[in-house]
């Protein structure tokens with residue numbers, strides 16, 4: 001159980017936001033859960049989530065101790081458990097953990113879910129073979145979380161993250177008054193289909209500086225790929241052809257993909 005008294009203000013605000021978020025998404029429990037991303041042999045090279053699993057599954061997950069940080073409704077924990085890993089996962093929000101536990105029980109998977117902050121984990125030192133972070137590092141205090149990730153990982157463990165990203169140059173454009181006051185309000189309906197964007201008060205997209213910090217935790221990143229040049233930024237992600245074209249452009253312009261990309265996938269062996 002989280003001790004809210006020892007939480008930082010940021011953690012408290014994240015907790016409040018995600019409590020409401022989980023309540024709004026309770027209907028997840030009424031829908032079937034798809035394991036497509038780990039069972040389908042036709043891999044989606046243009047999709048960061050699928051590419052993350054293509055990479056993770058190449059690491060023989062069976063029997064490995066795997067940690068999922070900020071697991072939300074538990075999707076990644078379920079996928080990794082389905083691949084045979086011994087999975088532990090945590091999140092700040094008890095409501096999200098409730099959904100994750102229900103889903104894993106329904107799928108008959110044995111996963112240990114706990115409530116705790118990424119900045120202070122209760123796992124032993126040198127325990128995990130693989131640590132997975134998806135859309136969470138931009139919600140946490142980075143130096144504290146890095147120390148914890150390193151502490152709980154075995155020597156030679158793999159760290160893999162898949163996060164929203166913006167180079168400082170594109171970030172400056174995003175925060176210009178033209179984009180914030182004129183373009184963005186007009187784009188919201190088109191890009192998010194009129195839904196309220198899922199953005200917490202404190203979250204900050206990772207920048208090239210953060211990626212450098214996280215990558216410096218690794219001996220040498222085994223993969224570093226950028227996604228979403230215009231998709232999810234200017235165009236919704238529902239047009240398959242545009243998604244493929246978007247990723248193909250980033251591959252073509254790979255030397256500057258770190259400036260153009262809106263999502264980053266990095267993985268490699270941690271230095272210990």
Ligand SMILES: C[S@@+](CC[C@H](N)C(=O)[O-])C[C@H]1O[C@@H](n2cnc3c(N)ncnc32)[C@H](O)[C@@H]1O
Pocket residue numbers: 011014015018069070071072073074075090091092093096116117118119133134135136139140141
């Ligand atoms: C954008 S969601 C991502 C959830 C999940 N990783 C996914 O990709 O579906 C961010 C999650 O981080 C959790 N969170 C925010 N701050 C956290 C912190 N300091 N420690 C642990 N979890 C945190 C939130 O409760 C939320 O479930």
